[in-house]
Amino acid sequence: MSERATTRPGGRSARVQQSVHQAVRDLEAELGREALTVPAIAARAGVTPSTVYRRWGDLRELLSDVAVERLRPDGAPADRGGLRADLEAWAVQFAEEMSSTAGRTYIRDALLGDPEQGNAVRCSDYAADQLKAIGVRAAGRGEAVPDVESLLDVLVAPLMYRILFRPSDLSAAYTDRLVAAALGRAVPPHRPLKAK
Numbered sequence: 001m002s003e004r005a006t007t008r009p010g011g012r013s014a015r016v017q018q019s020v021h022q023a024v025r026d027l028e029a030e031l032g033r034e035a036l037t038v039p040a041i042a043a044r045a046g047v048t049p050s051t052v053y054r055r056w057g058d059l060r061e062l063l064s065d066v067a068v069e070r071l072r073p074d075g076a077p078a079d080r081g082g083l084r085a086d087l088e089a090w091a092v093q094f095a096e097e098m099s100s101t102a103g104r105t106y107i108r109d110a111l112l113g114d115p116e117q118g119n120a121v122r123c124s125d126y127a128a129d130q131l132k133a134i135g136v137r138a139a140g141r142g143e144a145v146p147d148v149e150s151l152l153d154v155l156v157a158p159l160m161y162r163i164l165f166r167p168s169d170l171s172a173a174y175t176d177r178l179v180a181a182a183l184g185r186a187v188p189p190h191r192p193l194k195a196k
Helices: 011-031 038-045 049-056 059-071 083-099 101-112 118-140 148-165 172-182
Strands: none
Touching: 011 038, 011 049, 011 059, 038 049, 038 059, 049 059, 059 101, 059 118, 083 101, 083 118, 083 148, 083 172, 101 118, 101 148, 118 148, 148 172
């Protein structure tokens, strides 16, 4: 992706980005994903195709940029009154949103059109920022808080693996075990139930 598309633009550039992103969302909802083309998106957004190509490079990079914006959290993580409860609520919500059909599509789009890995970093930063907010809140209550990188390694990384490769294995019990592991509690290994 071009360097311009990875920074938050202002003025006319912001309006172009907003109108092009909206055109992608509208056309996809109306006509389906297979109907998305740069000329159709440009026409809907009121810009020339060359504007889209200059800014994003190609359709895949544009879809990647749109996906990253769609993966941005809507607000601060829920406050359940304690670190464990906050992390459990966040992990369940993260797993539900990201494992949905739309969530998995956005993840794939974000990564496929991102040869420089800038969008992957942005998505990782979204999760890190949410975990940092939970940690700051917990530290303010006097709780011991694992560092954000540890939470990413022990909580987010296994969730992303399951979301992308084994979405049927996700459950609140699974996310609770990850949270317990992240907080240093001994937890039994995940064992699927065997059919009798």
